[in-house]
Amino acid sequence: MAGKAKTGAAAKKDGANLPFLYQHYDHETLRGALRKMYLIRRFEEGAEESYMRGLIHGTMHLSIGQEASAMGICLGLTDDDQITSTHRGHGHSIAKGADVSRMFAEFFGKTTGYCRGRGGSMHIADVTKGNLGANGIVAGGIPIAVGAALTAKKMKNGKVVVSFFGDGANNEGAFHEALNMASIWKLPVVFVCENNGYGMSTSVARATAVKNIADRAAAYAMPGEIVDGNSVADVAAAAHRAIERARNGEGPSLIECKTYRYRGHSKSDRNRYRTKEEIEEWMTQRDPIEHFEEELQEFGVIDLAGIEAIREDVAKEIAAGIEFAKESPMPDVANLEKYVYTEQA
Amino acid sequence: MAGKAKTGAAAKKDGANLPFLYQHYDHETLRGALRKMYLIRRFEEGAEESYMRGLIHGTMHLSIGQEASAMGICLGLTDDDQITSTHRGHGHSIAKGADVSRMFAEFFGKTTGYCRGRGGSMHIADVTKGNLGANGIVAGGIPIAVGAALTAKKMKNGKVVVSFFGDGANNEGAFHEALNMASIWKLPVVFVCENNGYGMSTSVARATAVKNIADRAAAYAMPGEIVDGNSVADVAAAAHRAIERARNGEGPSLIECKTYRYRGHSKSDRNRYRTKEEIEEWMTQRDPIEHFEEELQEFGVIDLAGIEAIREDVAKEIAAGIEFAKESPMPDVANLEKYVYTEQA
């Protein structure tokens, strides 16, 4: 999503007391951001339900509760900027502009899906919108993002690349190698760690020697910033700084978004590693959508009727998306080996 | 080498003004350390010459100029303690107690060699003395050292493990993953980075985002200490602290020894990446053996005659070692597949 920034007078008028987000983006953009967060949540709820009903197979990793980081980061990116995503990548995909119909179609294994039914949830991508893809390999996308940033630097095309990954990913060697290279080559890349407290069942405290993932930024001589990952405003402000820095050729940054996933890790989670109370607290006290709605109302960007309209609109889009997916054709088994190699003239 | 520590009165008598090394170890041990440093240097010179004469094939990586870090670290270890080493591992091997005859024999590819001629310079090991082996894979030994430390902790056998590696190795994912695990599990391991300024031709400045490798210790919540790697006294003091810490169950440490290699990286080095002046300066101003000799004389541990005696003694041991290696038998080709698997009754 290319957030539309206010210009000159409009920006000034709002005064310096407003948080960055509300100073920097116009109301329409902000309402659009809320809408996308709903779209992410409803998409995942829809996918979950379709899974329960046997319409989707395999597994999936839901990011419900983490919508603010996906949205807050992508708000600062243009359609030309690129991201690499993770196994928990639906939010990133939608925030970066993907069409939920084609996402559903992919989950349903249809030819109209983003990957023509070959990839599924774990490989959802939309390269036309700069999403280079979810990734089934934890930390697998981080070096790829650095490579994309190298292209950007070589081609001087002004693109910035964001690499999303989880707290668990920060213990992979790929994280270390990629951040080091991005730093020594001063590449236009922003590393965004969505720290939801657990890598599958393993808490950050049990898996990671430092308290905050951002504490590791110093080991790569880049700025490391911790933000409330459930606050769009906080995320967007940090994203803006990091993206500007990247865009100006000053090199990479690491942003750690503290957040939480409401659902189990995937479809096989007995949820033995965290308490009901913990989950409850995040859901009731720190929901990113509720929080954003409150702010938007407080700053007069939207009212309750406006919110209701968004909800209805999103519900329709989701229903239509599922319908599209259901109606779409299955791939032809005769095409099994298509797309292994590039067809050449 | 199990350095013999002074006890009670003797330690006290020397007064608190002396550097740790001279307070802590008795004169015989210190003279032994000097002797071993000569042994390392002469061993490598002998190996180099044998290579030139076609008696040794393959390649080798000489640590001439880096003897103080090998010696200063191993001084703090007992024969039961363990190390993992690197492609540049002759010094570690000798400092940990290996017999130069069997090392030469290995380089000559003989059955009497430490690896029965199967390993050569890059895999030199002496498990009876706790040297788990050099390693042809940069950073390959680091996780193995952590595993050895895990055994030590599980078996409560009081062992400490040291993992030697170079500055280049610190950009490998294995470094990152291993240090993190050592830290979260509080394992008795000491990570020793021998920073000789270059990984092959690539300087630390060009390869590593931070100035000092020890700066990365914070990313693993362990102490990181920088020492003059050409000063046995400085290395030994840091080693002592880290080994004590490990032995007491307080977890791992990282020591960075700033040092320099006099020779090229290996036998294929055109030496285009550093200046003659730089090499010259280290050789003439900061030689670790000369430096140690001066200190030993200053503190009355040895005199010139004593040094001369060591030199002669070492020369004899080296000559005898080469002779032993030359005389030793070649492996029988019929045994090619021996040692692939463990022979079972």
Place this chain on the structure above:
Amino acid sequence: MDAQVETASRELSYAQAIQEAMAIAMERDERVFLMGEDIGVYGGAFQVTGDLVERFGTDRVMDTPISELGGAGVAVGAAVTGTRPIFEFQFSDFATLAMEQIVNQAAKMRYMLGGAVSVPVVMRFPAGSGTGAAAQHSQSLEAWLGHVPGLKVIQPATPHDVKGMLLAAVEDPDPVMIFEHKLLYKMKGEVPEGYYTVPIGKAEVRRQGADLTIVATSIMVHKALDAAEQLAAEGIDVEVVDLRTVRPMDRETIIESVRKTSRLMCVYEGVKTLGVGAEISAMIAESEAFDYLDAPIVRLGGAETPIPYNPELEKATVPQVDGIVKAARDLAKGAR
């Protein structure tokens, strides 16, 4: 079949059989411990370790960070210094991250050190397709490790075998790699109680037959047996050999079978090209059994494609019973 006397047995799933083997190994030998991602309180991605952490504690059922290379290396280092780690990869696909430690270190250390050490590490690899997990979570990579001297590589196909072979693996002084097909985890079968071992390196004739030999691996053993039943109805008598061990391969059992049937088909899920069946075929084609062959050696392996997500495509990627029946029928035809 096994060295030990088998006592009472009962039905267990393949996953339960593995869990039981690990529990017995840990009870028998305090040096044995488990390492892996989420094998503790989570019970493992496929619930193979289940509640073992409650019984043996977190020191012996160790959750690792998501660090496959380092984790495997720690297991290697622990093994070489006197313990007996069993390291679980969450999916065999993640072996791609740890090949360095598996191949350069574990497999070669004894050799490089001229016999001075052994590396008694066991690594477990949940493998294979059929779960809708797509290209990065469905691979069958046993052929890679089978190519590496110093390793032993097994693919037990039944609950009985996986328990016995895992117990054999833990006692083996050398590194043993176990490929477990994920679709087998829920399969049930008779499993003897208590301790027993099934030898590594021995294939097993699962079904006697006269017309044609199928050498199959892992889950394909069961598909081949199903196919054999169908073919029996047509009067085609198929012998099914369960390879069980990729390295070292049991030449004798396969050669003997081919000598008898004169026809060989290899069925395996890994990519056909350079998969396990290539070795079985080549081994027979250069053996004395060559002279007994009455027909080309047929391989049914995985398609030359990554595993797709769509379930129909996914099924089409690996051999299925129908395909085995058809190919075996074609191959047997010339025989009568």
Place this chain on the structure above:
Amino acid sequence: MDAQVETASRELSYAQAIQEAMAIAMERDERVFLMGEDIGVYGGAFQVTGDLVERFGTDRVMDTPISELGGAGVAVGAAVTGTRPIFEFQFSDFATLAMEQIVNQAAKMRYMLGGAVSVPVVMRFPAGSGTGAAAQHSQSLEAWLGHVPGLKVIQPATPHDVKGMLLAAVEDPDPVMIFEHKLLYKMKGEVPEGYYTVPIGKAEVRRQGADLTIVATSIMVHKALDAAEQLAAEGIDVEVVDLRTVRPMDRETIIESVRKTSRLMCVYEGVKTLGVGAEISAMIAESEAFDYLDAPIVRLGGAETPIPYNPELEKATVPQVDGIVKAARDLAKGAR
């Protein structure tokens, strides 16, 4: 043989031919650049890049930190976004560190994304034994990558071919893996000047013969040709096929040759079990050429051991001319 008209040629070493190919590729296409450890001022561990950094600068001849996994991943990410990286591994053995990016990402990305991207990355792997560098610096791992759909895997055997195939690889939209035997680097041969390509996927008959086909790879092509000369003196007429490409394999050329000679021997340096020769053998054993076979298919591959340091042991580990002569003689015997 090649699509392009060949002009003047002169003798170049294999390493020089690679260097020339990279220079031409960089001149022709500014998206092409080189990445690797010590390929800049050092000139590469085997002096393959040599002084290219002086000509093209550090932006196009990029030294990487010692980070094989990350480095390969950066190359993949760069390739997928519009550049054409040529990534050098210092030794093919270090591919073990980067298999994740090579196999899970580069090979599968196009497929997983349903054709939305291509990954035009070239990776170069100095491979093989014979340099006294022991077990971790001497492996031949082409069979692993040959097992992976989505990759193309080549093993050029001559200066002429390596230049032409590398130029073809750079233009190929898909990931191409080049295994270069280190002992070939100094071998000289005729190399045309300027730009030309040698197609990926085509084997080449290096010597015509009637009695026996040897399909050899990489350095073994030369050993096989030497052996063929010796055998010719004995009246045994050997056809030598240079495989050149492991994936996709040129079935036609091999089948045609076997049809003619009725005898097949595969000679390759990688470990025999599950090495490239296993696939060649199995491919023939299941093909129409099976009916023409007059003798078992013989494989001469690497011994089932890590590469030892001692030079005599090291030589004994891989096929040598004498061994090829002897095995070919035995195989041909029945023929006359």
